[in-house]
Amino acid sequence: MTETTTVTGGIPAQPGPREGAYPLPAGSEETRVDAGERTGEPSGAAAAGPDGQGTRGGQDAYGGSPGVIAGAGPVTRPGERATLRLREGADENHGGHGGHGGHDGNDGNDGNDDRAGGHDGGEEPARYAPEWLQLREPADADARAADLLDPLRDRLAALPDREGGLVVHDLGCGTGSMGRWLAPRLDGAQHWVLHDRDPYLLHFAAVASPRSAADGSRVSVETRRGDVARLTPDALTGASLVTASALLDVLTREEIEALAAACAGAGCPALLTLSVAGRVELAPADPLDAELTEAFNAHQRRTGLLGPDAVTVACEAFAERGMTVRLHPSPWRLGPEHAALTAQWLRGWVGAAVEQRPELRERAERYLAERLAACEAGELEAVVQHSDLLALPRPSGGAS
16 A cells, blocks of 8 residues: 655655545536446446445546545645655656656656556555646646647548547546547547556546547547556557557656557557656746756656656657657646646656755755745746657558
8 A cells, every 4th residue: 555654845746646536527428438347337327436335427426516626635825834745656757747647647747647557556556636637637738749640640541441430549548638638639430448557547537538529420438447568469459549648758668668569569550648858947947947857857767767768768669660750849838827737746846856866855945935936926937848759650551
């Protein structure tokens, strides 16, 4: 079981496990989820609520009303001292991009992104805070590289017609933000297979998934609980597209190579968004910015994870397997209108840096207090660099 300890000086590098209920987005409806090895039956079936008791699918399964975040993490108010909560053995990446949590995580990676599936942390899956994933979703949507969609659409349009339309595998789906962004931007019927190891997030992703594609065609969804780091080519049989958000930087070299091999073996494109690039630009600048950036990047590379090196490794892995790779920057651009997200990201970013380099703590506490005050006053801007990667199988004729 993951333990939580509290010491002075920051906030969780990864917004922590789910605490309390989480409502569905306004306007979301229940969506069919296939049975079998899948989790959740939101379509009117009794679903397990946060307390483990049977409740109805849809909003009642999560409690609250749209627009309300229940069980949100700690908030530092004027005059209060920030606290740094460290989750032992936790994947801090979601705090990295934006505070991971996954990833959608990593910077705080949907996680990545929204990545809640990944390395095993014990018998129970790590549960990343849905509050964090909801908070970062609009910034993720604005950041993703829309320029990569045209070459992806061209490749998907060239696929043979199949009954049921496109089959899209969303790896480490978290609350499903990638599907909510991408499905309405693609034409034709789609069937989304959502992969994650957290059944709570899988259930949310299923019931909050989009119902229609760009041209009004039907979108259906199923969930598969499992560790995406152990994905095999067989799992992608029949796939039209593999996608993920805030995932790559919480993988090891071996896992990225396995992912590239699985996509190449299945002959399907991969659209992998919002991988941290290891660069942060804050305005106004501060002398401690560079040290914290270096420490945070080192923190992301702990235990064999690739962190900001992941995109380079992924490019090489896909290219070595005969796929054409395109990269595009996808930065978060955070201004006064993103004050809540910026504050959470700052806490996570500084917290991870201090965990990596404890000697920074005293200076980092002052830095964080000053940055949070500037954020509250609308005087802070941040650019958190990410990269989006599109890998396309080469047609049999050899053209790219």
